[in-house]
Amino acid sequence: MDVPTNARAEKHPVGNYPGRVAALLTDDFLEFGRSGGVCGKDEVVHSLAAERDCERSELTAYGYELRILAVGVVLLTYRTIRKEEGGPDLHTLRSSVWKLIDGHWQMAFHQGTPIVPKT
Template structure:
């Protein structure tokens, strides 16, 4: 698969995880997050797949997330690093909580699954 196609697929999957429909769908989350999933959150807290399945399904209002500057890098056969920048968008349209993000995705027999995710606070970006 060429880099452009791979980037398009993974960007779509990553952004799906930002949407309330996905975040509230425990079954879909279980498809996207690998059994050995681990996250180091923006806050510095560490989460497992089970933590995220429980936590996201309880969200009453998912934030609107703006994401940009996606890039993909192959780490090994069927394992890739996706990086991008994100921010929450307020009701007035202002961006806040700017974050550098990285996700490791692994391709298996059922499709792409996120194995690792990290969010790191950053200065505001354009």
């Protein structure tokens, strides 16, 4: 499975399956969230598990770009729009560092930065 496919899976229905998310993240995973919060692997997996029974808002991802940083390490950047019912759409610039570990791509770092949509 290629990195962009992994990223799309991590941000979409696989979020309903904490075991799948856990397998995509390194043990020392770190996230700087859109809200400004900082969390690790366990927090991300638990928060997604808690959300799985809740109604999810629509999330659209686009503009994927992949940059090789070193052998077995890549930076994936992309943008998302989360459609919030009864509220404004949330636009986010996302970046993830992926490492090739034992033949499998795993996310080591992720950051979501709020942005103003281009007009």
